[in-house]
Amino acid sequence: MPYLQSVERTKISTRMMAGRAFLIKTPICANYLKVISNWLTTGSHGGLVYGQPRLGKTSATRWALKMLVELIGNFPLIEVPVRNQNIASEKAFFQHILHCVRHRHYMVGSAGDKRDALNEWLVTRAKRATINAAVIFFDEAQFLKNEHYKWLLNISNELDINGCRLFCLLVGQPELEEVKTNFIETGKEQIVGRFMARELEFTGISAQEDLISALIEFHNTIYPIENNILFAENFIPQAINSGFKLNALGPAMWSAFETLWIASGVSGSVVVPMHYFTAALIGTLNTLVDSDGEFLDIQQSIVMDAVKASGFRESLKIRKILEMNRSGK
Amino acid sequence: MALLAEYDQTSWRPGTLRIYESIGSIGAKYCYLNKVKPKEFYNLISEFNGNGSYIDSDNTFDNPDFDFAKLAKLFEEPISIVSKLSLNLINDLPKLYKQTRYSLWGNNMFSYCPTCMAAGYHSELHQIHWVDKCFIHGDNLVNVTNKEKSIKGFRNDIKLLKPIFDTWFLNSAIWESAKTSRWSLIDNELINTQAKKFCSALIYTEKKLQNDSILFGKNNESNLLLQVKAKNSLNRVFKTVHQNKAMSFEKPLKYPCSAEIADLLVKIGPKGIGHFMHSRQITCIESEMPIWKTILNDLPKSLLKKHSKCLKLYKNSFESIEKTRIRWCYGHEYVHPPYDMSRFDRVPCPRIVTLNLLQMLLNVEDSLIPESITYYGKCNSKEINYSFYDIGSLDNLIEAGIVTKWIGYIEIGTHQILKQYTPGFMFESEVEPDFRYINIPICQGILTEIIDQLLLVHLQTWICALYEVEMNSNVIDSQINLKNHFRAKIHELSPSIILKKTNDGVELLIGTMTSKRLPKWCNSIRDEKGHYDTVKKRSNELEVTFDELLAYRMRMNDLFQLRANLIRSFVRKRS
Structure with missing residues (x-):
């Protein structure tokens, strides 16, 4: 025995x-929850959360999003662990997101087909959500490339047309802040304005x-x-x-x-x-x-x-x- | 199954599933939303099929093992809606099936209601072969040829997926909101109300059916309609959707008799009735002359009225061509004569073709008998001696005095006007004798009255079918096989009859698809001389065509022979 x-x-x-055992509430998490709740309920389309490694960003985000359902009602959520890729491929990107969704047909079709399938999945669920939005949580978001943001912009626009909203929660290492700075410097205000207007530095x-x-x-x-x-x-x-x-x-x-x-x-x-x-x-x-x-x-x-x-x-x-x-x- | 558990997310718009929606309709929407090919949908469905122990149905959802709960979960649709995809409610109606061959088998076409399609809906109830109007709107169903092949392991209804997908998503004019993010769809409540009325008529009839009546008729759809009518469950919806809505119901004909005889009559069954109809035709003597016999005897005369010259022309033409064929074509490849009786457009006068078709119903071999008797194969006069073995209580029938034995010769082929004008006839020796010796039971008394009535109703149908075929200009101009078309017409117009016991005997309830008044054949020609001139001109044209074709064939044959001889001599020289 x-x-x-x-x-x-x-x-x-x-x-x-x-x-993978359980998630606990810490004072940092409580603050994090308050911030995300504020972002989601004030119509933002995304936010940056960055911090040193091993701080527990991923677990804290999972906890906060889980708690958020109880605060503001159910909404579609996709957790996407971003993979570092040398060349960004639209097909691979949407396939990966569909895979994270556990979509039955994530392997099937062209890039356009996958994008449309994802759109349909998001729109159908976002429409039924109390906040009328779908949330994609990108973990290790510092690996996202320019193209990825453009494709996300397309998805976001299509959700807008259908009367709902895409919220991208970009969680990653402090390099994420540099990505934002680079976008600002290279004039990609549309991406910054859409997904990076809000930010939070995560601490231990x-x-x-x-x-x-x-x-x-x-x-x-x-x-x-x-x-x-x-x-x-x-x-x-x-x-x-x-x-x-x-x-x-x-x-x-x-x-x-x-x-x-x-x-x-x-x-x-x-x-x-x-x-x-x-x-x-x-x-x-x-x-x-x-x-x-x-x-x-x-x-x-x-x-x-x-x-x-x-x-x-x-x-x-x-x-x-x-x-x-x-x-x- | 493991795949479904792992990757259980698909795109579907919850709240858009409709009751009794066809699998093709659901599949088309699924493929559009998920941007996948039909194959992916087939794979999905195969996971719900279970062991696939189907009952006799063409509908995928009628499979008792189909996992509706899983489908409901996947599509996030209420189980109350999902479980109503099946037609099981009206699928298992054994009495109705036994008596009318009622079935929900779908037709091979893609049948749809334009109004339903415009509202993003297609139902399995639109596909049922005996339904030709929408059960919701009453609109005529549109039938389009479905060229899709069957898919192994699936019911035929899955073949609808592609045509429905193409109708909705490759053509934005049909369902306007098809490609938008919010579909405008038909109301589930409306479908439910209309479907309920439709189903309740059938269920009510099934409950009321008893074993003290027999029903016969070639057309199962007519049988169904008459059965529903006989049980007073013919509600508006059922009457509307049924293709044989034009059926007229006569007042039941009563035949008083004792209860014992009534029992015996009902027990004879459709097959026995068929035999007696057959025997009555071949043994009816001139002195009896029932109405059907008079009509039958007069029919060739009516048909030939104003067309005797046409027939003479045909006779002359046929004989001269046959002589040519005998003289010149012996040993050559077969050359089709100019008149082709299987097509109107190859005969100068349609009436000649009608006379040819008439032989089909005047031949004893193919007489006015219900289809049930032909289970033995083609029933000819040789077999008639033996076919009575199957009538169960023959001794009782003889004892009751409604059946007797008949021994003697029957004359056959007396009405075969055009038999001698069949290509090749001149070469044939006497294949069949004109008389046959037979020993068969025949009807008498009350049974004869009933049989005469049945023969009359059938004969009326046959004559109307003949008339409709000749008068249908679409058929005349087309190249379809007339014999098949005529048979199909007879099947379509076939009457349905119920013989049932009453308190004081038996009664016949007859549902006919044709008018009781026989067609007036003479009316079809106004200008007799003009008609004859046209026929003559066309006949000459056909003969010229025939001559040219014959010359060509003979020349080709000679050339072929010459070539063969050359090759033979060449080979001989080489060796």
């Missing part, structure tokens, strides 16, 4: 790190309170749902049943992230990407499995080791190098 439990814990940990956890808030969300999550137990109960059931709460780890965890940040010499205030935070939490819980009991003794070193093992330190090193490169040193 202990072996089985161990396997189960590994499964949960892996699913968590892959972002930047205060101890935010970290504690995220820990509270983790603590309150029931996972796996079929087992009807708290997420942390999979690791430290006795402690949880005795009243231990994950937010108790907050100060120690923040202190560990802060220590590593200062030690790395990276400029600015501390920002903890969600990925490393989640990894550190999973690491800590896995370490505490053996010492699970009514009274859990959590030493700072356990948390520090987990934070170090999360890969945060290595990411800071890369960040430092990039900073130095930018400043020309």
